[in-house]
Amino acid sequence: MAEKRETPQLDELEKGPWPSFVTQIKRAGEKNAMADDLLGLLETSYEDKVGHWKHGGIVGVKGYGGGVIGRYTDMPEEFPNISEFHTVRVAQPSGWFYTTDMLREICDVWEERGSGLTNMHGSTGDIILLGTTTDQLQPIFDDISDRGFDLGGSGSDLRSPSCCVGPGRCEHACYDTLDMCYDLTNEYQDEIHRPMWPYKFKFKMSGCANDCVAAQARADCSIIGTWRDSIIIDQDEVKKYAADGLDIQMDVCHRCPSHCLTYDKDTQELSVNAEECTRCMHCINVMGKAIKQGKEKGATIMIGAKSTIVKSAFMSWVIVPFMKMEPPYTEFKEMMDRIWDWWDENGKTRERIGELIYRLGMGEFLRATGIPAVPQMVYRPRANPYVFWQKDEIEV
Missing domain, CATH: 3.30.70.20 (Alpha-Beta Plaits)
Structure with missing residues (x-):
C-alpha cells in the first residue's frame, strides 16, 4: 500500500467518545486500495464542500433490474481505484437474525470482490456492500446466491420488506412479523427485482405500537400490531x-x-x-x-410515510384500523394489489404513494381501492365543515 494519506479534516471526526466511520475506513484502507482511495475522495469532498460522485448509468446482474446502485466518481484520474464504486444490496433475513458463520461468509465474499466496507443495515434494512467494480457484480451475485442470499430492492420497485424481531424475542408482538416479512418477500419477487412503478415502495412491519422499525415515519405501507378488544x-x-x-x-x-x-x-x-x-x-x-394486550390481535394498516422528495416528509395515514394477520395474508395482499394498480395508473415519475394521495385526495384513493372510510382517518375531527357529495349520491 502507498504511504499513509493525510486527512486532517476527517481526523476531526475521530475525536470524542464515540466510534467513528473514519477509523473503520482507515483500517480497511490498510489492505484495500478501494477503501484507501475512498478516504482520499472523502477528504477532498470536505475540502471542496461538494460531493464528488456522479450517476454513470444503470448496472446490475442478469435478470434483475434492481439490487445494485451504480456509483462513479467525477475524479477518476486522482482516485483510479474508485472510478467505479457500485453498491450491492443484499436482502436481509426477517428480524435480522444471522449466524456468525454466515456473516463471515458474506464478509469473505466482499473482501475478495469489493472494498470490504459494509453498512449493517441501510434504511431499507438490507445488508449494504459498499464499493465494487462492474466486472465483479455478477460473480458477487453468484457467490451470495450459493449461500442462500438474494439481492434486495433498489430503484422504482418494492424495497426489501423489513420487520422487527417480533415473536422471536418480544412478548408484545401482536402478529408474527417474521413470518409475514418472509411471506411478502417471497410473494413479491418480481416487484422487488424488476422496477415497474413510478417510484419506490416500502413495507415495514412492527409487532406493536412501540414500532421498533419506525414504520409509521418511513414506510409507504406500515403494518403495526394492535388488538381489538380490551387490555x-x-x-x-x-x-x-x-x-x-x-x-x-x-x-x-x-x-x-x-x-x-x-x-x-x-x-x-x-x-x-x-x-x-x-x-x-x-x-x-x-x-x-x-x-x-387484548386477546383479539391483528394489525393496523397505514399508508404514505416517506422522507422529503417531491413533497415534504409525511407520516402515515390509517387506512385499516384492524385486520387479522394470519397466513397466507390474502386480504392484505388483495388490498395491496388494488393500491398498486391505482398508484401505477395515476402516479407521476418519482411520486410516492403518499404524495399521490396528497395530490388527488384521500377520497379519490378510497373510492378507487374499495377501502371504506373510517373515523381513524380523520386527523382533526370537525376541522373541516364541508361535506363533498359524489354525483351518484345526489338525488335529483
Whole structure:
C-alpha cells in the first residue's frame, strides 16, 4: 500500500467518545486500495464542500433490474481505484437474525470482490456492500446466491420488506412479523427485482405500537400490531407495583393520552374505559407484568410515510384500523394489489404513494381501492365543515 494519506479534516471526526466511520475506513484502507482511495475522495469532498460522485448509468446482474446502485466518481484520474464504486444490496433475513458463520461468509465474499466496507443495515434494512467494480457484480451475485442470499430492492420497485424481531424475542408482538416479512418477500419477487412503478415502495412491519422499525415515519405501507378488544389487567400485579413505589396515578393514568385509565388508591385497583383506549402501549410499557394486550390481535394498516422528495416528509395515514394477520395474508395482499394498480395508473415519475394521495385526495384513493372510510382517518375531527357529495349520491 502507498504511504499513509493525510486527512486532517476527517481526523476531526475521530475525536470524542464515540466510534467513528473514519477509523473503520482507515483500517480497511490498510489492505484495500478501494477503501484507501475512498478516504482520499472523502477528504477532498470536505475540502471542496461538494460531493464528488456522479450517476454513470444503470448496472446490475442478469435478470434483475434492481439490487445494485451504480456509483462513479467525477475524479477518476486522482482516485483510479474508485472510478467505479457500485453498491450491492443484499436482502436481509426477517428480524435480522444471522449466524456468525454466515456473516463471515458474506464478509469473505466482499473482501475478495469489493472494498470490504459494509453498512449493517441501510434504511431499507438490507445488508449494504459498499464499493465494487462492474466486472465483479455478477460473480458477487453468484457467490451470495450459493449461500442462500438474494439481492434486495433498489430503484422504482418494492424495497426489501423489513420487520422487527417480533415473536422471536418480544412478548408484545401482536402478529408474527417474521413470518409475514418472509411471506411478502417471497410473494413479491418480481416487484422487488424488476422496477415497474413510478417510484419506490416500502413495507415495514412492527409487532406493536412501540414500532421498533419506525414504520409509521418511513414506510409507504406500515403494518403495526394492535388488538381489538380490551387490555387485560392483573390486579394482584397492580398492587405489587404500588407496593414497590410506582406512582400509578401520575406515571400511568396521568400520562395516558386518552385518559382511559382510572386508579383507585383505596382498593389499589386499576380499571379501563376500553372504548377510549387508543392502544398506544404506554401503560403496558410501564406495568408490563400487570397489563397485557387484548386477546383479539391483528394489525393496523397505514399508508404514505416517506422522507422529503417531491413533497415534504409525511407520516402515515390509517387506512385499516384492524385486520387479522394470519397466513397466507390474502386480504392484505388483495388490498395491496388494488393500491398498486391505482398508484401505477395515476402516479407521476418519482411520486410516492403518499404524495399521490396528497395530490388527488384521500377520497379519490378510497373510492378507487374499495377501502371504506373510517373515523381513524380523520386527523382533526370537525376541522373541516364541508361535506363533498359524489354525483351518484345526489338525488335529483
